[in-house]
Amino acid sequence: MRQLIELQQQLVPDLLGVMRKRYMILHQVMLSDTIGRRTLANALDMTERVLRAETDFLKEQGLLEIHTAGMRISEQGRRALEQLEPLYKSMFGLSDLEEKLRRAYGLSQVVIVQGDSDTSVQTKRELGRAACQVLRTALRPRDVVAVTGGTTIVQVANQLTTTTVMKDIWFVPARGGLGESLDYQANTLASTMAKRTGGHYRLLHVPDHLGEEAFASLMQEPNIREIVDVIRSARIVVHGIGDAMIMARRRKLDDEVVSAIEAEGALAEAFGFYFDRNGAVVHQMQTVGLRLEDIVNTELVIGVAGGKNKGEAIAAVMRFGHNDVLVTDEAAALEMVRLLEESQMPDKEL
Template identity: 75%
Template sequence: MSIMQSLIEIQQKLLPDLLVVMKKRYLILRQVMLSDMIGRRTLAASLEITERVLRAETDFLKSQGLLQIEAGGMRITEEGKKLLDEMEPLYQQMFGLSDLEERIRTRYGLKQVVIVPGDSETSRHTKRELGLAGCAVLRKHMEKDDVVAITGGTTLAQMANQLTTQTPLKGNWFVPARGGLGESMDYQANTLASTMAKRTGAQYRLLHVPDHLGEEAYTTLMQEPNVREIVDVIRSARIVVHGIGDAMVMARRRRLDATFIEALQAEGAHAEAFGYYFDRTGTVVHRMPTIGLRLEDIMATEVVIAIAGGSSKGEAIAAIMQFGHDDVLVTDEAAALEIAALLDREAAISTT
């Protein structure tokens, strides 16, 4: 055990209130930094604390030169940004996120787990940070001339809109993992692939076909040379970045009929990823004819990165991790705590 870890444990025992104050002030600084400029009322609502308590804390942080308070709101100073950078590893140790990352990584046999503080379901700032963490992971794994396949969704959109690289990726390709969902263009895989390519100087290919196809339509489209060509590129991807959804939510978004949704429920569908539905054990219970990545392609892909968060996603994320073909999970504190609760229940059942 390091000296720092020993000091943290001593502090937790002797001065627990101090840790509460440190966490509160850290979160205030982090939210202000993510917002660029934010008013006190909005900040209090996002952190779920009263304006009176927040005023006292921000006045203190201002007195330390960490915050700048103006008529239009408050912003973090350069000194505040520097302090946040220095505190990041300490925060992870103090509040158990490092231990939680390791516990989830070990349980599901992952190469890496990254947990950002907060709940992306209730905080747009946490969702933004989840996207930033996904960008960092992708940059770490990308190599020259890689093909990267991307699914759609709001979290992946956050990632796409923040992805940057120091040098243009002229030989790299971004491609959609599948066709569109028929929802907002902002969140479709085609849009996100083109956004990522444009922001990094890479190239991209698009797949202009529906996501949900009947068997006859699927067979017909796969015989088209242009479609076949882009599908071959997609299935050659070395890296896949995907989101994770609740099975019933995703079925409704795809406008599947009530009878089909009832059948999914009867099959125990609990989570959805890359067009497949999984039960709690990570077993595929339904696959849709979809032009793009197939399950066998995912299983053969060198690097598979899952990005999903929010307290309601914990069980769905756990189900996909049970499938066992992801390498990296990027999630938030709320989802990770739900996953930890599931692991606790697993352990309790195994000992009875």
């Protein structure tokens, strides 16, 4: 494929430019559900005159639908995007970036979407769409899927569609709630995923952080014990990745604990565990739900996170060594590569 692309660039360089422009138009419309021409032109930094010519062409090809409320991508357009995605990634270097990270962290798959989710809501939505594709491919009949909370996993839940109906799949929260907005809690996201796919869900109505006595007491309750056993039987875990200090404060940990975690060099948080830059667990919370040994033994662990500012945190969790798939964005991936190259540089002589 690379040789073909290089030949195209030499013989018909305009072709790749036109292809990229039309791909980006379709992609942006898909992410936006419905969008007006002016808004789309601004998002793509394109004049309305040029955009009108391109959207009229795409409509004639049956790839776009244009209504009074705005433009929508057609089903044919969605299929075209899926088929073009590997070519697009090869053209603009994302395939090489995926392979570099896959090898560096010993992953079975890396999926990189264009952009920086720190600055673009559309990029975060694209993270969700890409993670949905990975999950849809991996699902088997009667699977149990454990999901964590967080704003990125919200996008995964919201991007699932009724075309992924698998009525015997169970979605469960990986752990208790954070005590924050219900929209971001694992319980909410597990139920959303089940409803959007026609599957089933179980909920875990317990706090995220428990003292030893409360934990021991809860684990004696038959109903709690039953749902915990289901959670720990999950074949697939879908989780986000957060900055350690931000997550510690969101979870309202004691100041002494926060200081201790910081002193241990914690950079990242995932599924309630705090990791240093080498991927070592420096703190874990007493929580009902997945334990470290459950993560280690889970068949498929999918990490979904992006944004340049999270690059170091994502790298720390990948060094933990028990993720199988990483879905991230270009900004985070480039930061991870920079960190890898920096770590491989010989120390400068004093």
